[in-house]
Amino acid sequence: MNSTKKSCTGAFVCPALLALALNACNTVGSLGAEPFRLEGQLPADFALKAQAHYGAAGNCDGRSQTKTFETNFKSAPHEYNFRIPVNYRDGMCEMQLARVGLFISARYGDKDWQRTYDNGGLTIVDQLPEGAPVFQADGTLSKTAECLWLFQISKAKSREGEISKLLSCKGAGAHLIGTTLPGKRVRLSFQVRAEEEPYRDNTWVRFPEGWKPCLPKEGWQQCQDPPVFKTYRNETQECTVYPNCTE
Known part of the structure; x- marks a missing residue:
């Protein structure tokens, strides 16, 4: 019986060619090959959560996505270090970093209500605003956010007449150019003013x-x-x- 040979054309695709095509789809643009680092120092009784927001590039129909990075409270000053992807592939969609929201939490007592927070963020831009800090030659951008405790007398029935506090942090963010971000290091540290002020x-x-x-x-x-x-x-x-x- 004569065997029939099928050509790798038309309706038939050679396994080797199919594997090569799929591999090319997975590696195009080296997506997700290199994240950037967000790091710095937190004061005692502080915690930080970073929420990276991604959008689908081009005409892709992918939905926006988020990735969360966080560090917990510690009773002494401590470092945090997050590796945040600048882009990655989700199916056939290229997901690109759009912004990073920062949630700065702090506690001033042991009770649940003695915890509060303020917000910050990293904004991804095509061009830096005038006066914005830039990366140094070693690929590091360093900033220090100053936090302040604001006190008031609580009106909540469960603790009426007691001191409650709010947190206010200035400079808790930066503008970053997305195309130059892979491999860079953003060092954002936090410090607390010793003296508190009324709310x-x-x-x-x-x-x-x-x-x-x-x-x-x-x-x-x-x-x-x-x-x-x-x-x-x-x-x-x-x-x-x-x-x-x-x-």
């Missing part, structure tokens, strides 16, 4: 021994003029001045 102006009056809370004007949040002072609670202790409680 709202003219609700506390500063004295050498600390801040004293005052009663508001009728229908207002600002202090009466002249100020009339009140107390706040530190758990079971009644206090007149912050942060030392007593004068």
Whole structure:
């Protein structure tokens, strides 16, 4: 019986050619070959989460995606180090980094409500804004964000009259050019100002021994003029001045 040979043309595809084609699809553009590093130092009782957002390039119908990187609270200053892909392939779609959202968490006590956060972010651009920091010759961009605790007297029923705090971090981000980002290192560190400030102006009056809370004007949040002072609670202790409680 004579065997029939089928040509690798028309409706038939040679296995070797098929494997070569699939391999080419997986490697085109070397997608995801080199991430960038986001690293830095966090103060004690701080944690950081970075959420990288990706969009499909060109006319691909792929949906936007996210990848999350995070480090937990520690009781001492500590380093974080994230390797974030600049791009990668999802099926037949090229996913490109669009931005990185930063969630800066901090705690000032052991209770759940004594945790708060502020936001920052890395923005991917085609051209840097005027005055934006740039990468040095070694491929590193370094920045320090300054965080500040803002205190107030809580109005929540479960802790009414106690001090609660909000976190405010300035400089917690950067503008980055996506095409030059692979292999680079962004070093974003955080530090906390030693002195705290009131959350709202003219609700506390500063004295050498600390801040004293005052009663508001009728229908207002600002202090009466002249100020009339009140107390706040530190758990079971009644206090007149912050942060030392007593004068």
